Amino acid sequence: MQYRHAPAANHAALDAVLASAPGRPTLPVRLTVELAGRARVHLPADAPLTVWDPCCGAGATLTVLGLLVPGLARVVGTDADPGPLDLARRNLALLDPGGLTARAADLxxxxxxxxxxxxxxxxxxxxxxxxxxxxxxxxxxxDARDTAAVRSALAGAGPHGTGPDLVLADLPHGHRTTWAASPTRTGGVAGTPAPDAGPVRAAADDRDPGVEFLRAVATALRPDAVVVAVGRGRTVPLPGGARPLERVRVGHRAAVLVRAGALQEG
Incomplete structure (x- = not known):
């Protein structure tokens, strides 16, 4: 992938500023900024954005966006696991006035x-x-699959309370973050799709846990919102019939950009 929105930079110091949850992977800073920039191309220019991370973990992705990406009005994190959420609040507090100064004093x-x-x-x-x-x-x-809980968490978000403009989600993966696709069936590792049928991913099995997760996320969004999903493997599967805005590969990660409406219809 050619970076178009995130110039090369050494983000090691910023990584050290952020609190992390042991054993929980996070997106690289540059990739986070790049994906947000690519998504913004598909959203109204210069409009303040609300960003939702439905599996926010320790909140590193949202904090990076808040610190490095201009034009954000609000960032919202939800997660089905309560374990890392105190760290998420600690990281996101860096966005408050005086937050970076307080963190510097601690360091x-x-x-x-x-x-x-x-x-x-x-x-x-x-x-x-x-x-x-x-x-x-x-x-x-x-839980991103609990529509009532998600709508409560997102209440008032976005322009005129119509919901987030952008979702950026690093799909759960690994033994520490395996999640069930339904109450009766345990999902596989998210981001590990079926083989490709060609240069553009063919329709995925709609029972795929990643597909079910994205469908659930889309129920809380306006059709014109943009969803960016990142997974491990060759590609991120979408519901049958859902056409992506863009697909990218970076090392062992794949990402897809798609309209929420395509997920709702696919």
Whole structure:
């Protein structure tokens, strides 16, 4: 994939500023910014955006977007697992006035206590980073497949309360984040699709857990909202008949950009 919206940069210090949940993978900073830029091409120009991450984990993706991507009005995180949500709130608090300064002070204290230069470097990064904006944020425990819980978490989000404009989701994968596609059937590892039928992915089995997850996400969205889903493997499956806006591959990751309306109809 050629990067068009995220210039090459060393984000190691920013990674150190963010709190992470052990064993839970996060999207690389540059890829996060690039995917948001690609999605924005398909949304109204210059309109303040609301972004939802339906499997937000420790909130790193939303925090990166809030710090580095201009024009965000609100970021909303939900997750079915309560474990990492305190970390998500801690990370998203960096978007508050004074949040980066408070984090820098914490890192400086750690550097003095443990004599670790990496903490001092992260503190410097926190103090010198100029946020791209000050979006409002919220984090809620909610299973993306529970429509009522999701709609409650998203209440008032988006222009005139019509819902998020953009979803950016790193689909659950790995033994720490396996999720069930339904109450009676355990899903496989998300992002591991059936073989390709050609250069453009053929229709997936609608019982695929990733497909069911994306269908559920789409029920809470306006048809013109853009969903960006990232998975491990060759491609991210979509419902039969759903046409993607764009597909990309980066290393062992694949991503798809698609209108919510295509997921609702597919």
């Amino acid at each position: 400086e204290a750690l550097a003095a206590r443990h004599d670790k230069p990496s903490y001092a470097e992260a503190a410097t990064a926190a103090r010198t980073l100029v946020p791209a904006g000050t979006p409002a944020w919220s984090v809620t425990l909610a």
